Amino acid sequence: MVINPMAEYPPFAVTVDLVVLTVRADELCALLVRRGVPPYQDRWALPGGFVGIHEDLSDAAARELTEETGIPEPVGHLEQLGTYGDPERDPRGRVVTVAYLALLPDLPAPVAGTDAAAADWIPVSRVADAHLAFDHDVILADGLERARAKLEYTPLATAFCPPEFTIARLRTVYETVWGTRLDPRNFHRKVTTTPGFVEPVGRVTAGDRGRPARLYRRGSAELLHPPMLRPSAGA
Amino acid sequence: MVINPMAEYPPFAVTVDLVVLTVRADELCALLVRRGVPPYQDRWALPGGFVGIHEDLSDAAARELTEETGIPEPVGHLEQLGTYGDPERDPRGRVVTVAYLALLPDLPAPVAGTDAAAADWIPVSRVADAHLAFDHDVILADGLERARAKLEYTPLATAFCPPEFTIARLRTVYETVWGTRLDPRNFHRKVTTTPGFVEPVGRVTAGDRGRPARLYRRGSAELLHPPMLRPSAGA
DNA sequence: GCGGTTATCGTCAATAAGACGAGAAACGGG
DNA sequence: CCCGTTTCTCGTCTTATTGACGATAACCGC
Numbered sequence: 365m366v367i368n369p370m371a372e373y374p375p376f377a378v379t380v381d382l383v384v385l386t387v388r389a390d391e392l393c394a395l396l397v398r399r400g401v402p403p404y405q406d407r408w409a410l411p412g413g414f415v416g417i418h419e420d421l422s423d424a425a426a427r428e429l430t431e432e433t434g435i436p437e438p439v440g441h442l443e444q445l446g447t448y449g450d451p452e453r454d455p456r457g458r459v460v461t462v463a464y465l466a467l468l469p470d471l472p473a474p475v476a477g478t479d480a481a482a483a484d485w486i487p488v489s490r491v492a493d494a495h496l497a498f499d500h501d502v503i504l505a506d507g508l509e510r511a512r513a514k515l516e517y518t519p520l521a522t523a524f525c526p527p528e529f530t531i532a533r534l535r536t537v538y539e540t541v542w543g544t545r546l547d548p549r550n551f552h553r554k555v556t557t558t559p560g561f562v563e564p565v566g567r568v569t570a571g572d573r574g575r576p577a578r579l580y581r582r583g584s585a586e587l588l589h590p591p592m593l594r595p596s597a598g599a
Numbered sequence: 600m601v602i603n604p605m606a607e608y609p610p611f612a613v614t615v616d617l618v619v620l621t622v623r624a625d626e627l628c629a630l631l632v633r634r635g636v637p638p639y640q641d642r643w644a645l646p647g648g649f650v651g652i653h654e655d656l657s658d659a660a661a662r663e664l665t666e667e668t669g670i671p672e673p674v675g676h677l678e679q680l681g682t683y684g685d686p687e688r689d690p691r692g693r694v695v696t697v698a699y700l701a702l703l704p705d706l707p708a709p710v711a712g713t714d715a716a717a718a719d720w721i722p723v724s725r726v727a728d729a730h731l732a733f734d735h736d737v738i739l740a741d742g743l744e745r746a747r748a749k750l751e752y753t754p755l756a757t758a759f760c761p762p763e764f765t766i767a768r769l770r771t772v773y774e775t776v777w778g779t780r781l782d783p784r785n786f787h788r789k790v791t792t793t794p795g796f797v798e799p800v801g802r803v804t805a806g807d808r809g810r811p812a813r814l815y816r817r818g819s820a821e822l823l824h825p826p827m828l829r830p831s832a833g834a
Numbered sequence: 835g836c837g838g839t840t841a842t843c844g845t846c847a848a849t850a851a852g853a854c855g856a857g858a859a860a861c862g863g864g
Numbered sequence: 865c866c867c868g869t870t871t872c873t874c875g876t877c878t879t880a881t882t883g884a885c886g887a888t889a890a891c892c893g894c
Binding site for chain 2: 870871872873874
């Protein structure tokens with residue numbers, strides 16, 4: 365703020381929007397809010413809001429995520445997805461939005477939005493008809509594609525799981541996000557032999573059907589070597 | 600522009616910055632400009648500039664690319680890299696920049712910047728000392744990592760090549776960007792058997808040393824299956 | 835105990851990758 | 865014109881990884 369050349373340059377509003385994904389009841393769901401005010405009143409939209417003049421972009425995204433889900437931050441995963449700045453994307457004026465992608469475990473959270481409108485988890489298979497506000501259809505589609513691709517070469521599937529999870533739980537994450545079925549035995553071998561993907565906790569589950577399963581937590585790897593490739597594209 | 604709620608929200612300036620990479624003389628080079636005005640006067644920086652109030656972000660990036668390189672657009676590859684909005688990143692005020700990554704063939708282009716300052720290709724191995732202006736070190740590092748990763752699972756190495764190229768040329772691109780050596784025979788087999796990576800033109804080179812090489816052009820695939828994995832990380 | 839269910843381990847063939855050998859096709863120098 | 869040099873292209877062998885699937889282990893309810 366030493367000098368003020370801003371006056372010479374066009375003023376923009378900057379927002380953050382969130383693609384928040386989770387896996388619940390064998391369905392991939394996105395967190396959506398129903399808009400209470402124009403434009404696009406009563407339409408579903410991605411949660412988001414304006415960035416404060418002294419606020420970092422990632423801080424704004426984390427703040428919105430906490431406000432919308434009610435959960436403290438250090439669960440799951442949050443990363444920048446992309447920035448959308450079509451001059452016509454917001455009828456109110458020139459608004460550039462920085463989209464973030466969040467992957468969360470299935471929370472029993474109330475999802476009581478602080479804003480007036482209602483918030484809810486919507487299965488992505490049923491969002492297509494909804495015609496989200498602004499360009500949020502495109503942003504959501506980009507987020508889904510990013511999530512699907514990242515499961516291939518990063519251990520981020522664990523972000524959809526609670527801190528301790530079974531291999532079967534991790535497999536349903538892959539199956540749900542990719543929309544494919546995976547062989548439980550080959551998946552088990554692949555996950556347990558990829559260095560740094562998961563590490564055993566030492567305990568097992570109890571109370572479920574079938575043989576108890578070992579519990580694992582996320583390993584230290586940031587990248588999977590070799591990657592988990594989607595069967596669809598492989599052939 | 601129907602309503603004007605912008606007044607209630609903090610005004611930002613929005614810029615685009617470009618990480619422009621090419622392979623020349625067996626070195627990976629980035630296009631940098633020397634700043635002619637404060638702040639960071641006389642320091643190297645990424646090319647870039649302010650986004651017009653009616654201009655799309657990708658249009659602004661393409662415009663800057665053309666201005667800085669003098670080449671018409673439809674060569675190489677241009678994609679959004681990420682957005683950087685630390686409140687302190689620009690001493691002049693709140694400037695959010697949307698970074699783009701461009702991969703170009705080695706152009707005999709004059710690189711005569713329209714702006715006052717000089718522009719030049721700098722080998723990335725020598726940029727580390729330079730301490731670029733603003734947070735451009737970070738943006739460049741992110742662009743390099745993105746480029747290295749994308750060579751693994753996309754055919755974008757072809758963006759560094761002229762429209763028709765040899766397998767050996769493509770191999771030097773991989774070797775230069777990754778900083779490793781690759782076996783020419785295994786590389787040749789891998790590239791020619793990956794569906795959609797390259798397709799033969801039908802002609803061969805002439806005049807070089809050694810046996811003439813077949814010419815290829817880029818194939819139709821957007822993703823490589825199976826991917827080309829870096830040897831470094833593989834073990 | 836017995837069938838149902840799920841987890842885990844092992845086997846075998848098919849596929850892909852890494853390490854090389856060797857011939858093909860150009861060049862320049864004697 | 866023969867020869868060594870260079871570089872491209874194809875082929876072979878060995879090893880690692882994947883995909884398909886059998887078999888056993890360990891729980892549940894009855």
